[in-house]
Amino acid sequence: MNYFSLNKKAPDTSFKDAVIKGLAPDKGLYFPEHIEPLSKIFFETIGNLSNSEIAFQTIKQFVSPDIPEADLKAIIEDSLCFDFPVIELDKSISTLELFHGPTMAFKDVGARFMARCLGYFNTNNTNEITVLVATSGDTGGAVANGFLNVKGVNVVILYPSGKVSDIQEKQLTTLGQNIIALEVDGVFDDCQDMVKRAFLDEELTNKMQLTSANSINVARWLPQMFYFMFAYKQLHKKHDKIVFSIPSGNFGNICAGMMAQQLGLPIQHFVASNNANNVVTEYLKTETYTPKPSVQTISNAMDVGNPSNFIRIQEIYKNDFSVLKKNLTSYSYTDEETRTALKDIYKTYNYIADPHGAVGYLGCKSYLKHHSDTHCVFLETAHPTKFLDVVENVIDTSLTLPSQIKAIMNKKKVATKISSYTDLKTCLLK
Ligand SMILES: *Cc1c(COP(=O)(O)O)cnc(C)c1O
Secondary structure, three states, rough: OOOEOOOOOOOEHHHHHHHHOOOOOOOEEEEOOOOOOOOHHHOOOOHHHOHHHHHHHHHHHHOOOOOHHHHHHHHHHHOOOOOOEEEEEEEEEEEEEOOOOOOEEEEHHHHHHHHHHHHHHHHOOOEEEEEEEEOOOOHHHHHHHOOOOOEEEEEEEEEEEEOOHHHHHHHHHHOOEEEEEEEOOOHHHHHHHHHHHHOHHHHHHOOOOEEEEOOHHHHHHHHHHHHHHHHHHOOOOOOOOEEEEEEOOOOEEEEEHHHHHHOOOOOOOEEEOOHHHOHHHHHHOOOOOOOOOOOOOOOOHHOOOOOOOHHHHHHHOOOHHHHHHHHHEEEEEOOOHHHHHHHHHHHHHHHOOOOHHHHHHHHHHHHHOOOOOOEEEEOOOOHHHHHHHHHHHHHHHOOOOOOOHHHEEEEEOOEEEEEEEHHHHHHHOO
């Protein structure tokens, strides 16, 4: 598969180059040149296929011929070593739990897949690659864990000081080895700006091969298609109009769902569920896209003021606003509404959601009011214990820590504080 830059001012490139570069030389996001729908039989028989087989069929065309089939199968097997259960809460609402991986956020799959692709491409390469990534919370942990000990790859993670949860901070600052954590005096957007600036800085890029592990990287973005396939596999016999409500920040996950739809997956509709960072909600109302500085919320992994994948969504729907509106609805909720939803889910279903999942749940509720004939699946993108303070406080119950979390709580944080781009550059050139 060839990829083109959405800025249209860079040459087309292979999967391998798109993964290594992250962003095209003209700073555009890469997008596959062609999408070949999967066969009808695939969707009819999906119930009989293993998750690995489904994933292989889903992603094969996007990776070939750069990774041979046997190697791709091994990468998939290794990236998907946990469950993706759908829990039906009632006849119209389910949740797809994406938090059973090592860092208990959905980003584990994309991070593991990308790490293994880079590791594969780097097998016979003596030059080291530096993965530079900004995190609003969960990306850092998933990337740190996914890339730990991958040969020839160093990882530098920037996170906003005091703006990620304790557990999230532990997950990205305690691994050591090839993982370096930088604690930035600022907000997530400052971290992201520094990362963007580094990619444009020739003094750096002449000296080192920099790549990103944010969802702008195709190897992190595309494996997220799997989730929608796995949900369909579990639900298609019972429900025929399936709607997904996706708690969205950079819009990578939802955009992967739309790619799965392009492959032929019968998805009735998408709901982008947002916290107070409501650029897309406003866009769908006004047809005017106005990025804003992000505001801090209790669903911090979605505190994004200018979602980087939105441009891919526009490409998928050919920049046609009316087609986009037919497929996508977006709602925005306050922290107060999110807290009430957490309580509501607990009281009504005896289910403990995390703040991101709760925003997704609210999206289902709003959508179902006018589309009661559909079945809405909200994505549970993180385990509730990752947001312990908020969740315990709201539902007034103590949570049991899963083993993945217990294991890191007593480890020592190691992070370097930085407050400017110059600091970042000094760290990178060390
Ligand atoms: C990253 C993240 C999101 C947002 O996903 P995008 O792909 O950036 O839209 C939502 N919830 C959690 C828990 C996350 O970590």
